[in-house]
Amino acid sequence: MNFDRELDARGLNCPLPILRAKKALGEMQSGQVLRIIATDPGSVKDFAAFAKQTGNELLSSAENNKEFEFYIKRK
Amino acid sequence: MSTTPEIEALIQQKLDELLPQKLEALLAEREEAKTPSMTIIATKGTLDWGYPPFILASTAAALGWEVTVFFTFYGLNLVKKDISDLQVSPIGNPGMPMKMPFGPDWFKSINWNIPNIVQTNIPGFEALATTLMKQTIKNNGVASLAELRELCQEAGVKFVVCQMTVELFGFTHEDFIEGMDYVGAASFLPVAQKADVNLFI
Numbered sequence: 001m002n003f004d005r006e007l008d009a010r011g012l013n014c015p016l017p018i019l020r021a022k023k024a025l026g027e028m029q030s031g032q033v034l035r036i037i038a039t040d041p042g043s044v045k046d047f048a049a050f051a052k053q054t055g056n057e058l059l060s061s062a063e064n065n066k067e068f069e070f071y072i073k074r075k
Numbered sequence: 076m077s078t079t080p081e082i083e084a085l086i087q088q089k090l091d092e093l094l095p096q097k098l099e100a101l102l103a104e105r106e107e108a109k110t111p112s113m114t115i116i117a118t119k120g121t122l123d124w125g126y127p128p129f130i131l132a133s134t135a136a137a138l139g140w141e142v143t144v145f146f147t148f149y150g151l152n153l154v155k156k157d158i159s160d161l162q163v164s165p166i167g168n169p170g171m172p173m174k175m176p177f178g179p180d181w182f183k184s185i186n187w188n189i190p191n192i193v194q195t196n197i198p199g200f201e202a203l204a205t206t207l208m209k210q211t212i213k214n215n216g217v218a219s220l221a222e223l224r225e226l227c228q229e230a231g232v233k234f235v236v237c238q239m240t241v242e243l244f245g246f247t248h249e250d251f252i253e254g255m256d257y258v259g260a261a262s263f264l265p266v267a268q269k270a271d272v273n274l275f276i
Contacts, residue, residue, distance in 0.1 A: 013216040015134040019226050022137035040216075053138045 001060065001071050003035040004028060010039045010067065017043050018050050021072065025056060028074045033059065036070040043068055112141040113272040114263070120152030122161040122205060122220065123171075127276050128153070129223035135272075136230035143270075144227075145263045147237035150276075151244065154234060154251045158220055162205045166194045176210035228254065235263060 007024050009017035017038045024034055036047070044061060047070045051058035059071040113135050117128040128150075132142045146154050152161060165171045173187040194200050212219070218226070228234070238257040241248070248257065256262075267273050 011216040013218075015130050015137070016216070016218050019133055019137050019230075022230075050138065 001035075002033065003071060004032040005034050007034060007036045009036055009043070012038065013040050014042050014046065018046055021047070021050070021070075022054075025072065025074050030074055032074050034072045034074065036072065038068045038070070039066065041068075043070075047072070110139065110141055111135075111272070112270040113143075113274070114267040114270045115142070115144045115274045115276060116263075117144055117146050117150035117153055117276055118148045119276065120149030120161065122163040122208060124276070125153045125158070125161060125220045126217075126223070128274075129220065129227055131274065132232045133223055133226045133230060136227065136232050141233075142227075142231075143233040143235060143263075143266050145235050145237065145258075145267075147240050151236065151240055151246060151251075153220075153224070154236060154255060156250065156252055158224070161220065162201050163208045164201050165189075165204045166191055166201065173204070174211070176207055176214050224252075228252075 005024060005028055007017075007020055009020055012020070017036065017040055021034065021036055028034060040046075044063070047061065048058055050056075051072060055075045057073040057075070059073055060069075061071075062069045113131070115128045115132060119125070128144055132144050135142045152158070163171075165173055173189060174185065175183055175187075177183070197203075233256070234252075234254065235256045235258050236251065238259055241257065248255070
């Protein structure tokens, strides 16, 4: 999937992945896509809730090798 | 004019049918458009208890909420200029696991059950526990308290401080970070009244 910006949140724990993602999205244009890689297992539900609450669209959420990958489209 | 009561009855009936639906839709619309808000009363001044208010405040701000944190009593310690000296105490705190943040996995998993009477008689026990806690925080990729506090401020979380406890504990405004509002309970409560979420920590 194409993306405009990437955020490496590996090794970071709650709530840092969400806070860093919020900051990155804030610096992006509407419609651009942010790719996030995280290792915090709690981030799967947290990013879904974050997207729902903020109106940014969670395009995909996947796990491979204990790493979690999210694509979020800026509102 | 003999039809008037019938027309009125008809209007009444239509209104009874339509009003609840309309009201429901309006309320849903208003709920949707409303910015959620939260207030937190932060009353504890130890390294461990500093985390919940700053984590919840920064996360709520990231979700787009309006957040106010009221620091009172020992919570004042969380807004002092330097918070690197905050300590954690395992004494009389049976819920706190005592695990080592270094060594092989089998060693790290041991929970050191040290009786209170021993803890209180070892000089510097709390300082040691604090050092170990800070290492554990770092090992787990958890933000430092100062970092979380900064993230709160960047995200526009409003910090208000209880003026009464500032005086009670002999502090001055110089002891605290910039951008604080010094208020009393009467200023805080109306803000809390309007908030969707109120937490006492």
